[in-house]
Amino acid sequence: MRMSFLLRAAAVFLACGGVDAVATPPARPNLVIVVADDAGWGDFSFVGNAAVDTPAVDSLAHDGAILEQFCVQPVCSPTRAELLTGRYHPRSGVRGVSLGQERMAPDERTLAHVFQDAGYATGCFGKWHNGTQWPYHPLARGFDTFYGFTEGHWGDYFDAEMERDGVFVQGRGYLADDITDHAIGFIETARTNEKPFLCYVAFNTPHSPMSVPEAEWERFCDKPIERRGPDGDREDLTFTRAALAMVENLDANLGRLLATLDRRDMARDTIVVFCSDNGPNSSRWCGGMRGKKGSTDEGGVRSVCCIRYPARIQLGTIIDDVTGAIDLLPTLAGLAGLDHENEKPLDGVDLAPLLCGGREAQATAAAIADRAIVASFGGKVSVRTTSHRLDAEGRLYDLANDLGQARDIAAEQPEKATRLREIAAAWRRDVLDAVPRPAEERFPVGYPGAPLTELPARDGVPHGGVERSGKAPNCSFFTHWTNADDSITWAVDVVEPGGYTAELWYTCPPADAGSTVTLSGGKAAVTGTIAPGWDPPLNTADDRVPRGHGESFSKQFRRLTLGTITLAKGPTTLVLRASTIPGASVADIRRLVLRPAP
Numbered sequence: 001m002r003m004s005f006l007l008r009a010a011a012v013f014l015a016c017g018g019v020d021a022v023a024t025p026p027a028r029p030n031l032v033i034v035v036a037d038d039a040g041w042g043d044f045s046f047v048g049n050a051a052v053d054t055p056a057v058d059s060l061a062h063d064g065a066i067l068e069q070f071c072v073q074p075v076c077s078p079t080r081a082e083l084l085t086g087r088y089h090p091r092s093g094v095r096g097v098s099l100g101q102e103r104m105a106p107d108e109r110t111l112a113h114v115f116q117d118a119g120y121a122t123g124c125f126g127k128w129h130n131g132t133q134w135p136y137h138p139l140a141r142g143f144d145t146f147y148g149f150t151e152g153h154w155g156d157y158f159d160a161e162m163e164r165d166g167v168f169v170q171g172r173g174y175l176a177d178d179i180t181d182h183a184i185g186f187i188e189t190a191r192t193n194e195k196p197f198l199c200y201v202a203f204n205t206p207h208s209p210m211s212v213p214e215a216e217w218e219r220f221c222d223k224p225i226e227r228r229g230p231d232g233d234r235e236d237l238t239f240t241r242a243a244l245a246m247v248e249n250l251d252a253n254l255g256r257l258l259a260t261l262d263r264r265d266m267a268r269d270t271i272v273v274f275c276s277d278n279g280p281n282s283s284r285w286c287g288g289m290r291g292k293k294g295s296t297d298e299g300g301v302r303s304v305c306c307i308r309y310p311a312r313i314q315l316g317t318i319i320d321d322v323t324g325a326i327d328l329l330p331t332l333a334g335l336a337g338l339d340h341e342n343e344k345p346l347d348g349v350d351l352a353p354l355l356c357g358g359r360e361a362q363a364t365a366a367a368i369a370d371r372a373i374v375a376s377f378g379g380k381v382s383v384r385t386t387s388h389r390l391d392a393e394g395r396l397y398d399l400a401n402d403l404g405q406a407r408d409i410a411a412e413q414p415e416k417a418t419r420l421r422e423i424a425a426a427w428r429r430d431v432l433d434a435v436p437r438p439a440e441e442r443f444p445v446g447y448p449g450a451p452l453t454e455l456p457a458r459d460g461v462p463h464g465g466v467e468r469s470g471k472a473p474n475c476s477f478f479t480h481w482t483n484a485d486d487s488i489t490w491a492v493d494v495v496e497p498g499g500y501t502a503e504l505w506y507t508c509p510p511a512d513a514g515s516t517v518t519l520s521g522g523k524a525a526v527t528g529t530i531a532p533g534w535d536p537p538l539n540t541a542d543d544r545v546p547r548g549h550g551e552s553f554s555k556q557f558r559r560l561t562l563g564t565i566t567l568a569k570g571p572t573t574l575v576l577r578a579s580t581i582p583g584a585s586v587a588d589i590r591r592l593v594l595r596p597a598p
Contacts, residue, residue: 030196073325123147124200500564
């Protein structure tokens with residue numbers, strides 16, 4: 001494997017005259033990064049899955065480079081943080097996917113910062129999932145514009161509630177299509193303004209809920225699935241079909257992005273990246289790998305990754321060595337010729353010399369030949385080299401001959417097992433446990449430059465009889481609020497003291513309207529009445545598979561302005577209570593929004 005790659009690298013080097021892969025690159029190439037959500041390595045036709053047709057992804061694999069052994073993290077937020085920072089996710093403070101644990105530290109320099117500082121227009125479209133409030137919001141992380149949602153998985157994929165640059169708006173159509181429409185609009189505007197751009201398109205599919213447009217579902221609802229996952233005949237084929245239908249829709253939207261680049265004569269001078277954020281969200285076919293989303297085994301962290309850049313990367317380029325999401329920031333900055341120096345050291349490697357050939361290709365190949373990349377989730381740590389994986393239990397596998405991790409060879413190769421165990425222990429000590437964990441997650445209010453502070457139900461805490469609408473906090477709402485002893489709280493840190501207009505998003509049956517509620521924080525309080533009644537139905541009609549894992553359904557919430565509350569600077573707890581309850585319940589609550597009072 002090592003020798004074959006060096007021969008390919010040398011061939012590219014000679015074919016390009018020893019310097020450039022194809023031709024003199026543009027001074028400032030554009031960049032489009034597309035990330036799938038919960039798509040497994042085996043969900044694409046170019047890797048051999050005959051049940052799905054993904055011509056757009058396949059074209060990137062054919063016309064550009066494939067990072068053959070590309071490793072991400074087992075779940076969403078950690079991978080996205082690594083892509084954006086070039087650093088292992090615990091270093092940026094990301095430990096989970098919700099309740100504040102998904103937030104990147106404000107002093108992290110992101111990929112968007114690198115390109116924004118170089119004069120690029122920067123846009124983020126779709127699923128953010130690395131913090132909701134400023135300074136964690138994408139508009140505070142180097143992006144000029146944002147259209148999407150910040151709270152992880154979303155509960156509605158048709159005409160969904162979205163955010164556009166701090167304003168809540170109603171989306172149009174299927175969510176992945178809507179995201180693509182806005183990304184294309186951004187690309188068109190940047191082209192018209194003759195400005196280079198970074199367009200980050202983070203799809204929410206094929207993440208559950210398994211909602212898919214009728215046209216895609218009709219093609220898949222009865223489709224034979226020949227290649228099965230590890231569950232064999234017990235595989236949930238309806239889920240598999242829905243996931244693959246969502247992947248085909250995603251691929252069609254990627255095709256629309258590529259067609260826009262072609263139509264505006266930008267394809268040659270645009271770097272396009274495609275990958276997923278973790279392994280498949282079900283036990284479907286994944287090339288025989290062990291594990292799925294949430295697992296630190298190969299199937300949980302291996303993703304396809306294709307990079308196309310016709311001006312510099314020769315078609316058919318393959319990098320066999322282990323690479324990862326941590327490599328994308330330095331690599332993309334390197335391909336664009338941008339300075340990505342950081343006060344904080346990067347964990348990733350600039351792979352541009354390998355992708356483009358040139359005098360540094362063999363040096364870069366030698367530098368990463370024996371590297372190890374670490375996967376971690378829920379306290380488990382696994383180590384991957386180009387040829388082996390040490391799993392979270394300390395077992396060693398030769399992946400070149402045992403991709404399914406069936407045979408532990410630690411006793412046969414004790415030196416290698418010991419080396420990788422030492423790497424895992426050092427990583428746990430120096431990375432996983434090195435960043436202090438806050439005693440309590442607090443959410444900033446009134447951060448400079450923030451037009452508002454959104455406090456979703458995800459970031460609040462129910463008390464008494466109040467419950468979440470689903471066990472998964474993302475996109476949930478509070479319900480079963482029935483008596484005066486119940487309450488909802490948000491632990492916040494007021495950055496800028498002063499008056500804030502408090503807006504509550506609620507639903508309430510007309511028969512229960514009229515409850516008096518009070519929002520307090522420290523010595524301040526504001527009181528309002530839950531009225532009028534507003535009781536829309538849940539969106540229960542579009543799923544192809546029943547919702548699982550405690551996922552909430554969604555509905556349309558009404559906005560109620562409570563009034564102005566004056567908050568003192570520093571940590572406090574916002575408390576929402578009811579003093580009078582004329583009906584059977586108070587209200588269901590989706591979010592609290594605080595805006596600086598005029």
